[in-house]
Amino acid sequence: MYKKSLLLLFLTCSLISYSQEIILSDTILQIYKLREEANEYYFSARHDKSAVLKAIEKYDFLFSFSNVDESVRYLDYADLLAQSGDLYKAMIYYDWAFELKRMTAREFGFSFRKKYFEEDTVLYYQKLDEFNNRMDYYYTAREQELLGDIKAIIAVDQFARQYSRDFPKHKVCSKSIIPYADSLTMVKLIELYEKYPEFDNPLTISKEIGMVLGRHIYTGYPEFWLKYEEARTRKCIIEGKGYPKGYARTYDRCVITSGRELYSVYGEWDNNGKNVNPDKELVNKRRANLGLPPLEEKKDNPNEFFITY
Numbered sequence: 423m424y425k426k427s428l429l430l431l432f433l434t435c436s437l438i439s440y441s442q443e444i445i446l447s448d449t450i451l452q453i454y455k456l457r458e459e460a461n462e463y464y465f466s467a468r469h470d471k472s473a474v475l476k477a478i479e480k481y482d483f484l485f486s487f488s489n490v491d492e493s494v495r496y497l498d499y500a501d502l503l504a505q506s507g508d509l510y511k512a513m514i515y516y517d518w519a520f521e522l523k524r525m526t527a528r529e530f531g532f533s534f535r536k537k538y539f540e541e542d543t544v545l546y547y548q549k550l551d552e553f554n555n556r557m558d559y560y561y562t563a564r565e566q567e568l569l570g571d572i573k574a575i576i577a578v579d580q581f582a583r584q585y586s587r588d589f590p591k592h593k594v595c596s597k598s599i600i601p602y603a604d605s606l607t608m609v610k611l612i613e614l615y616e617k618y619p620e621f622d623n624p625l626t627i628s629k630e631i632g633m634v635l636g637r638h639i640y641t642g643y644p645e646f647w648l649k650y651e652e653a654r655t656r657k658c659i660i661e662g663k664g665y666p667k668g669y670a671r672t673y674d675r676c677v678i679t680s681g682r683e684l685y686s687v688y689g690e691w692d693n694n695g696k697n698v699n700p701d702k703e704l705v706n707k708r709r710a711n712l713g714l715p716p717l718e719e720k721k722d723n724p725n726e727f728f729i730t731y
Contacts, residue, residue, distance in 0.1 A: 443708060443711060444656060444659060444660060444711060444712055445711045446659070446660065446666075446711065446712065446713055449489070449662075450490075450660070450661075450662040450713075451713045452487070453484070453487070453488050453489075453490060453662050454662070454666055454713045455713065456480065456483065456484040456487060456488070457484060457495070459480050460477060460480035460481050460484050460495070461498075463476050463477030463480050464477045464481075464498050464501075464502065467502060467505060471505075474502055474505045474506050475506060477502050478499070478502050478503065478506060481495065481498070481499045481502065485499075488662070489662075490661070490662035490663060491663070493518065493519070493522045493524060494524055496515045496518050496519040496522070496524055497515070497516070497519040497524050497525045497529075499515050500512045500513075500514075500515035500516045500519060501535065501538065503515060504535070504538035504539065505538055507541070509538075509539060509541070509542055509545060510545075512538070513545070513549060516530060516549065520553055520556070523560070526553075526557065526560065527550065527553035527554045527556070527557045527560075530549070530550055530553050531550055564618075564620075565627060568614070568618050568621070568624055568627050569627050569628065571610075571614060571617075571624075572614075572624070572625065572627055572628055572631050572632075573628075573631070574610075575607055575610050575611070575631075575635065576631045576634060576635060578603050578606060578607065579603060579604075579607055579634065579635060579638060581603070582599045582600045582602075582603035582604075583600060583603075585599055604638060604639060604642060604643065607635060607638070607639055608639060608643065608646055611624075611625075611635075611639070611646075611650070612650065615650065622654065622658060622663075623651075623654065640672065640676070641675075644675065644676035644677070644679045644680040645676075645680050647672065647676045648676050648677070648680065648682070652673065652676075655669050655672075656669070659712075666712045666713050666714060667690060667714060669712075670687075670688035670689075670690040670709070670712060670714060671688075671690035671691045672691075673687060673688060673690075674686045674687055674688050674689070674690050674691035674692065675691040678691070678692075678693055678697050679693075683697075684697060685697050685698065685699035685700070685701075686698060686699045686705070687699070687705070687708060688705065688708055688709055688712065688714065689705045689706075689709060689717050689720065690714075702717060705717060
């Protein structure tokens, strides 16, 4: 418990600079706008075939315009190409997505991707077999080491949360084990940042594990996100490598639930209306600086997923 108390005391007492507003360059704002448009067509293409070609056009323009690494979008682009029937060009981008670790063999094997290749199942299974064989050397030795550390952390996290289910008679113990496990997770995450400085975010080595740990820690301990993740996420946003809307929502939630702000800063999370900022003009100014539409034009997208709830 000493480790937990020490960490929480440190987080509570630290003076952090989180109030500096982000102002993005015109080029970065345009890149984020193009991505948003491309993503809207991508999601529409799932149930509207007429949107497929439009989505491809949007991605083509984004790739030609952007001066930021857009490889994280190669998998979505490959899916669109496959849907359009351009299977061989799609394979080029599936290959690139695999090589750049934007997709695993298991993800290529998802049933909805298999359906894209109904006209050439031989091509699909040949590539699936190739990807499966290449998984043996998918990760470098350094990435394998990081992945092992991440799996050890998630094992403790899951044990703590499954304990009450597996041992219902020990409810009193269960109430203590989750906070203690979370305190260990926070200490281990700090160690990861120090041990693997070459990674912008070590948790991205596994999307699934990263989302689970992020949800538990950033939701339960907003001070931790403000202290250790906000600056890293802010840097990615400024460089055009982030997700402004996700940043704004997480920022709002963390500053409100931690007690650092009474009102929503960006208007993306206001505690179901309990912390609405009365200064709408100021909020809209901040949103514009981040490339977000004004509050009166804000729309909820059912396809969006946020790490905090």
